[in-house]
Amino acid sequence: HGGIFGNFNTPWFYALAVLNGVLLCVPAPAQPGGRLALLGARSVLLGYTLYFFLVFLPFLPLSLLAVIAIGTGFLMLTPLVLLVVHLRILADDVAAVRGHFAGWVPRAVLVGGAAVLPLLLTADYYHARQTLHAALAYVYTPDYAKTYDLDAASLARTLATVREHKDRNRDLIMGSQQPFLSTYFNWLVLDNLLLSESKLTTLESVFGTGLNRLNNWQSDGFARTAPAPTPAALRHLTARSTYDARQQAWVSWVDVEVGNVNPAQLAGEYRTTFALPAGCWVSDYYLDIDGRREPGILAEKKAADWVYTQIVHQNDRRDPGLLAYAGPDQLRLQVYPVVGSTPRRTGVQITHKEPVELLIDGQKVALGSADSVAHTSEPVTTPGGALRYTTAPPGVVTGS
Structure with a gap:
């Protein structure tokens, strides 16, 4: 259900795009410490730039034909151009601070910053895995001597993601999955298995996540939940x-x-x-x-x-x-x-x-x-x- 390009209708993609553009365009400070901090911030979003380069990499040969035919191929070349610009700016930052710090410092900042987004994503998926497994254990194999403390918000997001991945009604262009990320999610959270519709519905009913899904606007990550009724x-x-x-x-x-x-x-x-x-x-x-x-x-x-x-x-x-x-x-x-x-x-x-x-x-x-x-x-x-x-x-x- 991945569609041609994938589904990127979540606020995080747009927020990171704006932040990435600001960091790449902001003038470099004259102080070595400020330049090193800017290097770290730009390194954090290198993973974002690299991700979209990999997503659009299979379409690069088609971009030349699209440029000749209707001119829209320039948009398909944007991730490639952005990656070149991003790497060039990072190289300039490393060269600028190299004379003020030990040689390993800029390299450590570059590598450490580039690892931030993958590590945060992995931590979020692992937490979703733990929450989902705890919820399944609570419903199907409960331990009555154990006190369960489940993250309801994380479980709701996980079940919503699983349901989106199962949705076969998405359009051909966008699809319902995110390239690479959905595969990583299915591997880490679901062990490459499918959550049956009966189990998905049961979890939504027991933990109260079905109401949020029914009351959400059908606008992917921009959905808003209707306010809960005032308690009697x-x-x-x-x-x-x-x-x-x-x-x-x-x-x-x-x-x-x-x-x-x-x-x-x-x-x-x-x-x-x-x-x-x-x-x-x-x-x-x-x-x-x-x-x-x-x-x-x-x-x-x-x-x-x-x-x-x-x-x-x-x-x-x-x-x-x-x-x-x-x-x-x-x-x-x-x-x-x-x-x-x-x-x-x-x-x-x-x-x-x-x-x-x-x-x-x-x-x-x-x-x-x-x-x-x-x-x-x-x-x-x-x-x-x-x-x-x-x-x-x-x-x-x-x-x-």
């Missing part, structure tokens, strides 16, 4: 607690009402993380949808995250809510969409042995009452018997 906020937090004598435990419903800060917001999202007190576990969940109270469905965490993200990012006409563990004692609650000034209501059922307090977004509610139920030391067992929770009687200190 917690309005009211209430609790309803009853004591279950059979379980010898409290069963509390925590009712959450959320709404947009800006009533004009069309599709806000409420998202929060809160701590679950010790001795508590989630036993049920609900979300109100169009006046109906829909119970939650217990699902595998990554699958639930994927479905929720897919609905949000594809503007699906469904109203998802998501309650998931964000850590050993942390819960993550998400509700979408919150439309206009209409509030959304959701709720979490928590089973707990003792009265506790729950804090969500600065609002606190009491679950259970210490005065309404006599103390008991009988253990509470979760359904299935996987967990037994026992309260120590007054005056007894337990420890391990």
Whole structure:
């Protein structure tokens, strides 16, 4: 999909072209130190000049025919002329500073400067490789004892690049790849393998990069992402607690009402993380949808995250809510969409042995009452018997 010339519609190519022209045209300073610094700056962009010379090198024989036929061949000769001028200016700079510094200094500056762009490019591609592999491991072979810290911006750029390389709808002239650079990217980042469409879509959905791709202007590197909607906020937090004598435990419903800060917001999202007190576990969940109270469905965490993200990012006409563990004692609650000034209501059922307090977004509610139920030391067992929770009687200190 490389086209005839390649795709260079990214801001970096234009910015480096302007900078290269300025550095080559700026008058050389009289001071040896300034001339040496200018030599270093010009050396950095030698790789840029050499790159375009190599890209257009196969077309040089055609440039002579183009000059004779329609005169546009002069444009194809530009990279060759620029390389000659660039090398000539660098040679003049080296000769000018040679008498003021040791012989190895200008050579070291020249070689070191010329290596800057290739090293920066390699470092960026290697970081993209590490991020992509970490994301694939997180989705397909997760290590639950490991904490993942992924660079979302780098992953989004990498997935966008992979998708551009897979795009077969580019025009014949520009194509979708960059000569040499795309080959280097595929080798270093992807090990010359292809990322399947299913994996690409899954990564975009799980990590939220699909929305950026859908909302981008179709203008390659000049794309801009539509601003994210303003997050919805917690309005009211209430609790309803009853004591279950059979379980010898409290069963509390925590009712959450959320709404947009800006009533004009069309599709806000409420998202929060809160701590679950010790001795508590989630036993049920609900979300109100169009006046109906829909119970939650217990699902595998990554699958639930994927479905929720897919609905949000594809503007699906469904109203998802998501309650998931964000850590050993942390819960993550998400509700979408919150439309206009209409509030959304959701709720979490928590089973707990003792009265506790729950804090969500600065609002606190009491679950259970210490005065309404006599103390008991009988253990509470979760359904299935996987967990037994026992309260120590007054005056007894337990420890391990």
